[in-house]
Amino acid sequence: MLSRSAQGLYWMGRYLERAQHLCRLLQLQVEALVDRPVREIHLGWSRIYSALNRQPPFGGIQFDRRDNYTLADSYTLAGDLTFERSNPDSVWNCFAQGRENARQMRHCISAEMWICLNLAYLRIQKLNIEDIWKTSPENFYAETVEEIHTFSGVAATTMYRDEGWHFMQLGHCIERAQFSVALFLSQIATARLYQESPDGDCTALLRLYHAFDAYDRKHSVEIRPDRVLDLLATDPLLPNSLCRSLDSAATELAAIAQGPSASSSAAANRLAGRVQALIRYEWPDRKDRETIFRQIGEHCRDLHNQIMSAYIDYGVEDAPLH
Amino acid sequence: MEFAGYDLDDGIYDEMLQPNGEPREHSRLLYETLCRLSSDEINSIQERVTRSFSNEGISFTVYGDAEANERIIPVDCLPRILPATEWKHLEIGLTQRLAALNRFLDDVYGEARIIDDGVIPADVVRGCPQYRSEMCGVTVPHGTWVAICGTDIVRTNEGFLVLEDNLRVPSGVSYMIANRKVVKTSLRRLYRSSRVRGVEHYGRLLRKTLRELSPSGRNDPCIALLTPGVYNSAFYEHMFLAREIGAELVEGRDLLVNGGFVYMRTTTGLRRVDVVYRRVDDDFLDPLVFREDSLLGVPGLIHAYKLGNVAVVNAPGTGIADDKSVYAYVPDMIRYYLGEEPILGNVQTHLCRRPEDLEYTLDNLENLVVKRVGESGGYGMLVGPHSTPEEREAYARQVRANPADFISQPVLPLSRAACLIEGRPEPRHVDLRPFVLHGTETRLVPGAFCRVALRRGSLVVNSSQGGGGKDLWILQD
Numbered sequence: 121m122l123s124r125s126a127q128g129l130y131w132m133g134r135y136l137e138r139a140q141h142l143c144r145l146l147q148l149q150v151e152a153l154v155d156r157p158v159r160e161i162h163l164g165w166s167r168i169y170s171a172l173n174r175q176p177p178f179g180g181i182q183f184d185r186r187d188n189y190t191l192a193d194s195y196t197l198a199g200d201l202t203f204e205r206s207n208p209d210s211v212w213n214c215f216a217q218g219r220e221n222a223r224q225m226r227h228c229i230s231a232e233m234w235i236c237l238n239l240a241y242l243r244i245q246k247l248n249i250e251d252i253w254k255t256s257p258e259n260f261y262a263e264t265v266e267e268i269h270t271f272s273g274v275a276a277t278t279m280y281r282d283e284g285w286h287f288m289q290l291g292h293c294i295e296r297a298q299f300s301v302a303l304f305l306s307q308i309a310t311a312r313l314y315q316e317s318p319d320g321d322c323t324a325l326l327r328l329y330h331a332f333d334a335y336d337r338k339h340s341v342e343i344r345p346d347r348v349l350d351l352l353a354t355d356p357l358l359p360n361s362l363c364r365s366l367d368s369a370a371t372e373l374a375a376i377a378q379g380p381s382a383s384s385s386a387a388a389n390r391l392a393g394r395v396q397a398l399i400r401y402e403w404p405d406r407k408d409r410e411t412i413f414r415q416i417g418e419h420c421r422d423l424h425n426q427i428m429s430a431y432i433d434y435g436v437e438d439a440p441l442h
Numbered sequence: 443m444e445f446a447g448y449d450l451d452d453g454i455y456d457e458m459l460q461p462n463g464e465p466r467e468h469s470r471l472l473y474e475t476l477c478r479l480s481s482d483e484i485n486s487i488q489e490r491v492t493r494s495f496s497n498e499g500i501s502f503t504v505y506g507d508a509e510a511n512e513r514i515i516p517v518d519c520l521p522r523i524l525p526a527t528e529w530k531h532l533e534i535g536l537t538q539r540l541a542a543l544n545r546f547l548d549d550v551y552g553e554a555r556i557i558d559d560g561v562i563p564a565d566v567v568r569g570c571p572q573y574r575s576e577m578c579g580v581t582v583p584h585g586t587w588v589a590i591c592g593t594d595i596v597r598t599n600e601g602f603l604v605l606e607d608n609l610r611v612p613s614g615v616s617y618m619i620a621n622r623k624v625v626k627t628s629l630r631r632l633y634r635s636s637r638v639r640g641v642e643h644y645g646r647l648l649r650k651t652l653r654e655l656s657p658s659g660r661n662d663p664c665i666a667l668l669t670p671g672v673y674n675s676a677f678y679e680h681m682f683l684a685r686e687i688g689a690e691l692v693e694g695r696d697l698l699v700n701g702g703f704v705y706m707r708t709t710t711g712l713r714r715v716d717v718v719y720r721r722v723d724d725d726f727l728d729p730l731v732f733r734e735d736s737l738l739g740v741p742g743l744i745h746a747y748k749l750g751n752v753a754v755v756n757a758p759g760t761g762i763a764d765d766k767s768v769y770a771y772v773p774d775m776i777r778y779y780l781g782e783e784p785i786l787g788n789v790q791t792h793l794c795r796r797p798e799d800l801e802y803t804l805d806n807l808e809n810l811v812v813k814r815v816g817e818s819g820g821y822g823m824l825v826g827p828h829s830t831p832e833e834r835e836a837y838a839r840q841v842r843a844n845p846a847d848f849i850s851q852p853v854l855p856l857s858r859a860a861c862l863i864e865g866r867p868e869p870r871h872v873d874l875r876p877f878v879l880h881g882t883e884t885r886l887v888p889g890a891f892c893r894v895a896l897r898r899g900s901l902v903v904n905s906s907q908g909g910g911g912k913d914l915w916i917l918q919d
Contacts, residue, residue, distance in 0.1 A: 122690045123707045223499065223512075224672050227685035231498075238499045283709055380711035431709040436698060440711040 121228075121283040123432045128225040129284045130427075133291025135218035136237075140268040141299045142211050145171075146201060147261035148324050153194055163310055163321055165197050170306035171299070172209050176200065198257060199249035211264065215244060229288075230278035233271060240267035286372045293369035294424055297395075300362045301417040303328075304349060308410050311345065322348045329360050346409075353413075354403055362416070363399045369423070370396050376431070380439040384430040391426055395419040443476045443484050448860070448867055455599050455857035456869060457522050468525040468917055475632045476520070481865050484519075487628045488862050491519040494624045500617070502905055503675040516910030517621055519628060522859040522872060522892050523636070526919045529888055532595065532602060535786030536876060537884045538776060540591050543607060543763045544880065545779040547587035551577045551759060561778050562771045566795070569846065570768065571816055572610075572761030574724060576731050580748055580757075583655050584882050587757040590648070590719075591878045592891075595786070597857040604786050605854075605873060607772070609756060609764040611721045614891035615644060615877045616679040617911050619686075622889065625913040638915040641889035645686025647879055652687065654881030655753040656716040663716035665689040666697070666706055670722050670738045675906070680721050689719065694726075699742030704752045717753045718743070724758045732758075766815040766849045767793050790852055794845040803850040804841065807834045810850040811901075812841065825901060827853055856901055859912065861894060871895040873903050874914055888916040 149164045156164075169176050177200050204210045219241045226234050244264065252260040279285050307325065322343045326332050329352050338355075339347050353362045370392040379385040398416055406412050445459070452461055458469040465473035476484065492514075501512040524532075549556050550567050551574075557564045567573055592612025594605040622641050626633040649665070656663035667689045669680040684691035696706050697715065705712035720727060726736040731744040746752045762768060770791040773784040792799035792810075803810060807826050814822040824837045841848045858869035876890035892914040893903035903909040 121709050122692060122696055123709055124693070124696055125690070126709050224681075226681045227691050234499070235497055239497055242496065287709075377710050379709060436700075436707065436712060439707075441700070441705065442708075442711055442713045 125225055125228050126283060126287040127432045128221045129228060129288040130291040132218050132221035133288040134295040135214045136268055137292045137295040139211050139214035139218060140265055143261040143264045144328055146198060147258045148327055150198060150257045160321060167306045167310050170309060171302040174209060195253055203249050228284045232274050232278045236271045236274045283376055286375045290369060290372040293365045293372060294420055297362055297365040298420045301413050305413050331358055334358050349409060354399060366396045366399055379430040380434050388426040388430045391419060391423045443479050443481060443867060445867055449869055454855045455597055457857055457859040469523050471636055472523060484862060485865050488519045490628055491517055491624050500620045501678050515617055515905055516896060518861040518894055518910060518912040519625060520860050520862055521625055521913040521915045523915045525917050529916045533886055536593055536878050538785050540588060540878050540880055540884060542776040542779045544585055544587050546775045547760060547763050548585050551580060556778055561774050566767050570762050570765045572765050574759035577759035582757050586655060586880055588760050589651055589655060589755045589880055592875045594873055594875050596854055596873045598855050602786055603789050605789055607764040609760045613676040613679050614875050616682040618889055618891040619644060621911055621913040636915060637918040639888035639918055641887045644887045647885045649687040651879040651881035652717045652719055652755060655755055657750055660716045664713060665717045665719060666692045666715045668692055668718050668720040668722050694738045694740050697740040699746050702746050702749045702751050704746050715752060719755050724761060727758055766813055789854060792850045794841055794848040800845045804838055807838060809853060811853055812848055812850045814847055815849060871901050890914050
């Protein structure tokens, strides 16, 4: 496969995963506005901004017990994270970038995938924060997530399982892993900053990962932050757990044929294996979650760079001729 | 839908109706079907067609308009119909024309007999900006310089005429197929009853043609479609065709030349490319040979091409044969190379490089269409009857300054076809662009991109200038 096409599909996977993850976070956050305590709402915004490594507009989130202030502020923050064109991480930009990559690689994906994505784009394109805030903003996020899910389903049933498929899946997995790490680190930091992690906050995390039932099965109804993190990071049966994302990344990478340099491809596979091992074998013995998350995050970044240099940006001097 | 009030003009051929208002025989079924449809029904068909184009993102880019990076091409849901006999006539005429044009290219970059024999002046050929001296002495496989040709054809009361030969990187074929796909499902019963010939196999024919041109000895040639990139006006088409012919869609930065062979950068290393179906103009193809500031091309491509290690389709230098000045000599080329009379005529053309033609043009600007020889897409053109005195004066100054850069033609009463305008049928001027393929033999799909000047009274059918498209149905015998 043409390297640039593989790169386009990889980034399409990454951007759509990022858009989906952010939508889920925002959906839960705006749902919390309805009935959760002000402090929890505040913590939710802090966690999102910290995970994105972005400063909120106007410099920071001010804690205030007055609901009116919080609601008004939430509108600004949701606007910044959803439709703000100058915010590269806004839902709009992530979705538009995912769709732009798809547009440029239309010949590598199925026609059904393109139409599915384009229809969603045409819907979102017409909206702004004012429109969605008028009624139930959570519906907008839920619909967008649903559209991305539909896209994934259509892809699963229509796309040829060539390298393009594996690069797209690789993008999904690495993005999900990196975003999860950033979110878990932000959760730890936020809890430390406020010397607590309210129950509601952990509940939101479980909901974000569709992990309520799994938690119930494994543990009692008592929600403990350490157990929540443990489940979300290491449960191989949880579809979006960190462990599963890393396993999938390694599997997808292994399915891709060797790149022009055998040693470079092998290095990428070793990195994928190393990061898998961290979560599988190191996690149980390490109490310092923050450090291990940081290590995983760094490995994910290295893995991304190694994939790029093994398959996309390699030097042509010693590349084999076919 | 009612045709009462439909504007018929004796001087303009209507594709559906005769001057007495009766439908032409080949359009009777269409006419009767439309008459039976209610306004709501036909509007909902049009809406469906438009929505389908929008959903599928069938777009083009308008240069100089930042907002129009992905403009959806307007499409009219009412098909234009040609009977089998008319298509046969076009098919034979186009085949003849392309044969002569290929012979001309082989000649002017070879012995140049046509110049020595005084059929066409040397300065018209060698003074043309599209003449590539770098191609002199090059032998192309099967003598095929032009493998893909999109000829613009118009109809007047006197019959069909060739308006322009597009021999470099003709576009529009994807819209022909997209129009067909959506219109036939929107008018399914009518389509079935009309016995329309299919166009959907164009991709297979193109692939076959490109494979025929690949360097000898390559059993399973690797084909790459070279695009200038996502900002090109025809990017949608590039992507569409890459998919249709199973080619990689590459940009210049994806290709490199090593040891006289062309390679593309793949995830497993460098893969040899046998055929480059280029949608990049000559100027930008190879910075070592043509424009050195080109970032779109591939350094060394022409060298590899001359070694016979890669096919470049269409061949570099073909632009000389569709230059607007050279166009005037195509009927003479047909007589000269084939010893036949042209089946399809040209539009009368005044070459402003000739003093008498310049004088005639300047004296009759308000009645003529004046075009720059090096422009295409409807840019840089003056439509006399639709211009103001100030525009004509400004244009005349440009013509006087560089007469050789301009040609003029009479304003043709282009035929009109019924279009759905605000829920009612109204006539609009149309042309058609069939696509002719030539590898070892000539192939045409029975169809064309039918362009429509959607603005009332306008004669400009280019999509960048307010034009749109409609499906063209060629009926079976």
